[in-house]
Amino acid sequence: MPQADVYWSPNWLASNQADAFFTSLREQAAWQQLPISMFGRTVMQPRLLAWYGDHAYTYSGLTLSPRPWTPELLDLKARVEAATHARFNTVLLNLYRDGSDYMGWHRDDELELGRQPTIASVSLGASRRFLFRHPKRQLKREFLLDHGSLLVMAGETQTHWQHSVPKTQKPLGERINLTFRWLNSEEAK
Numbered sequence: 001m002p003q004a005d006v007y008w009s010p011n012w013l014a015s016n017q018a019d020a021f022f023t024s025l026r027e028q029a030a031w032q033q034l035p036i037s038m039f040g041r042t043v044m045q046p047r048l049l050a051w052y053g054d055h056a057y058t059y060s061g062l063t064l065s066p067r068p069w070t071p072e073l074l075d076l077k078a079r080v081e082a083a084t085h086a087r088f089n090t091v092l093l094n095l096y097r098d099g100s101d102y103m104g105w106h107r108d109d110e111l112e113l114g115r116q117p118t119i120a121s122v123s124l125g126a127s128r129r130f131l132f133r134h135p136k137r138q139l140k141r142e143f144l145l146d147h148g149s150l151l152v153m154a155g156e157t158q159t160h161w162q163h164s165v166p167k168t169q170k171p172l173g174e175r176i177n178l179t180f181r182w183l184n185s186e187e188a189k
């Protein structure tokens, strides 16, 4: 991908490890469905989310107070840090309940992330398509984010590319996605 720095590792977790993380996060994470304002209207987000770590985060107009790290999320964070040689101080969890839950086109470009954020994304459960588009050059790329995979977006990726998880008509089960991020409290002020 031009003007991007993307690493993709399918089967990053052994499938029994991925199963165990899925089961316990599904049961234990502090899932909530939050409203979002879009074009002047308030609607519910088309997925559930949970936020853990050391910093509050303003995300699509919502300020999320973090829950403290759990041993399990610290375990997963340590594995992600070892794989990426990067550090993370927060994680956003998304739960897509079925094919009608989705994430629209966006960039992860909040100020607190800094200019060239490294974002590490772990997927568990049902496989979903993950799309990239480069609006200026009209380029597209697609990944199938399956159970236990790791996708890392770094460098200039967020500057030039948008990403999304589209809806699908296919009957499919739940998917959990975790995006590990480093938030700077300096920029957040």
Ligand SMILES: O=C(O)CCC(=O)C(=O)O
Binding pocket: 092, 094, 103, 108, 121, 130, 145, 163, 165, 177, 179
């Ligand atoms: O679910 C995914 O794979 C993507 C999540 C995402 O883009 C985000 O949380 O910003």
Ligand SMILES: [Mn+2]
Binding pocket: 106, 107, 108, 163
């Ligand atoms: Mn994103």
